[in-house]
Amino acid sequence: xxxxxxxxxxxxxxxxxxxxxxxxxxxxxxxxxxxxxxxxxxxxxxxxxxxxxxxxxxxxxxxxxxxxxxxxxxxxxxxxxxxxxxxxxxxxxxxxxxxxxxxxxxxxxxxxxxxxxxxxxxxxxxxxxxxxxxxxxxxxxxxxxxxxxxxxxxxxxxxxxxxxxxxxxxxxxxxxxxxxxxxxxxxxxxxxxxxxxxxxxxxxxxxxxxxxxxxxxxxxxxxxxxxxxxxxxxxxxxxxxxxxxxxxxxxxxxxxxxxxxxxxxxxxxxxxxxxxxxxxxxxxxxxxxxxxxxxxxxxxxxxxxxxxxxxxxxxxxxxxxxx
Numbered sequence: 167x168x169x170x171x172x173x174x175x176x177x178x179x180x181x182x183x184x185x186x187x188x189x190x191x192x193x194x195x196x197x198x199x200x201x202x203x204x205x206x207x208x209x210x211x212x213x214x215x216x217x218x219x220x221x222x223x224x225x226x227x228x229x230x231x232x233x234x235x236x237x238x239x240x241x242x243x244x245x246x247x248x249x250x251x252x253x254x255x256x257x258x259x260x261x262x263x264x265x266x267x268x269x270x271x272x273x274x275x276x277x278x279x280x281x282x283x284x285x286x287x288x289x290x291x292x293x294x295x296x297x298x299x300x301x302x303x304x305x306x307x308x309x310x311x312x313x314x315x316x317x318x319x320x321x322x323x324x325x326x327x328x329x330x331x332x333x334x335x336x337x338x339x340x341x342x343x344x345x346x347x348x349x350x351x352x353x354x355x356x357x358x359x360x361x362x363x364x365x366x367x368x369x370x371x372x373x374x375x376x377x378x379x380x381x382x383x384x385x386x387x388x389x390x391x392x393x394x395x396x397x398x399x400x401x402x403x404x405x406x407x408x409x410x411x412x413x414x415x416x417x418x419x420x421x422x423x424x425x426x427x428x429x430x431x432x433x434x435x436x437x438x439x440x441x442x443x444x445x446x447x448x449x450x451x452x453x454x455x456x457x458x459x460x461x462x463x464x465x466x467x468x469x470x471x472x473x474x475x476x477x478x479x480x481x482x483x484x485x486x487x488x489x
Contacts, residue, residue, distance in 0.1 A: 178239070179218070179288050191285035194274040202263030207243070209257045215271040216243040216289070217258070222265025226256045231483050233476055234300055235261065244293035245469035247275060248462060250346045255473050284453070290461040291450045295419035297468035301407075302427055304475035309396035309406030309428075311482050316403055317395050317431040318371040333389065333437075335365045341388040341439050344412055347466030351459040358456050359449070364440045368392070368432040375416060375426035383443045384416035386467065390436025396428040403429070407478060413471045414464065420447040 180188045195218070200206065207213060209228065217224070217236075224236040233256055236242050242258055245251050247270065270289070278286050338360035342348040348356050365388060368374060374392060375381050391410050398404035406428065409415055415430050417423075449460035 179285055179292065181288060183284055183288075187283055187285070190281060191278060191283050194278055194283075195268040195270055196274075198267045198269050199264045200260050200267070202260055202265070204263075205257065205259045206267075207254050207256075207258040209254050211254050212252055213243075213254055214246045214252060215269055216241055216247040216275075218268040218270070220266040220268055222263065222267075223261040224265065225259050225261050227259070228256050228476055228480050231480050233479070234303060241289070241292065241296055244289075244296060244465065245472070247272065248290060248293055248465045249469040250466055251469060251473075256476065282453075287451070287453060287457075287461070290458075290465065291419070293465050294450065294461065294468065295422055297465065297472055298414065298418035298422065301468065301472050301475055304472070304479050305394045305406035305428055306396045307406070308475070308479045308482050309398050309404040311486050312398060312404040312406065314398050314400065314402035314404050315395075317373065317393065317405075317429055318433065335367070335437055336388050338363045338365055338388075338439055341365075341386065341411075342463065345463050345467045347463035348459060351463070352455070355455045355459050356463075359460055362442075362445045364442075366438050366440050368436045368438055370432050370434050373429055373431045374438065375428070375430045377426055377429045379426055380424050381417040381426050384414060384418050384441045384446055385438040386441070387411050387413045387415075388437040388439050391433045392430050392436060393433050394428045394430045407475055408433070409471075410474075412467050413474075414467050416441075417443060417446075418464075418468070420450050 180191065183191060206217065206224070218241050219236055219238050221238060223238070224242055225232060226234045226236065226242060236258075246254060275286065339357050342356050342360055348359075366385075368390070374385060377396070387409050389411055391408055392415070393405050394407045394409065394415075395403045396406045409430065449457045451457070
């Protein structure tokens, strides 16, 4: 199967590459075509490869429940290839035929890393945006099946009282090292990233992001918990998910939407690790050891987060079916 250059250009994984770098990267990708309704990957199997949809579409499911659909220019398998999970968390099958794919396996990725090919950086950055977009989609879909529930009140007295309930702030370095993708890096590299971040306290009921309002940056939950509220099936606000330690929220990815699609408020006094947008954008796009550690660590954090959201959505679907 031959993939046209025009098909590849619309995906954007070769952006910024020289002709030579593009040729090497293209050679590492294995073209593959399947018919409609064919299974590619099965939940629980050991596999570390990335699928890029060039034409057609894919369905991601958990049991008999649809989790997401992957269209042209999107990817699936980033959790296995770039993260620390070595078993598939969901089943992937084609929705139409023929569906044209490009496959990047673990050996090909290792080769591109040794070559210093910038396509690896492009794919890692793209994976960040894809993972968080799917997290938000899961929150929205869960909210549609959930009874309306307003966010906790944010009165001045309650906010003041909850501030006094906060424990001492953790170290930014210690927060990052809880994520396997950061913990596996050189300690000084992680310290260099941590030095550019800020820990902020969040009182119960305080909104970190508000639906329809522009976001200032991104955050990682250091301690405590936050809830995410989206419009329910009736249009009222309903809680679609909970963010705990190690989870990420806000404007994740340099090309992501800057306007919040859901309201995220603290369920209890919490500490958040703040990533200023200029710092996050630089680390997403750079070629330094700190930038590589940031992308891999954040992919790991988001992979764990998405698995949690997927399981919560599956539980919500099953409860709705029993009601």
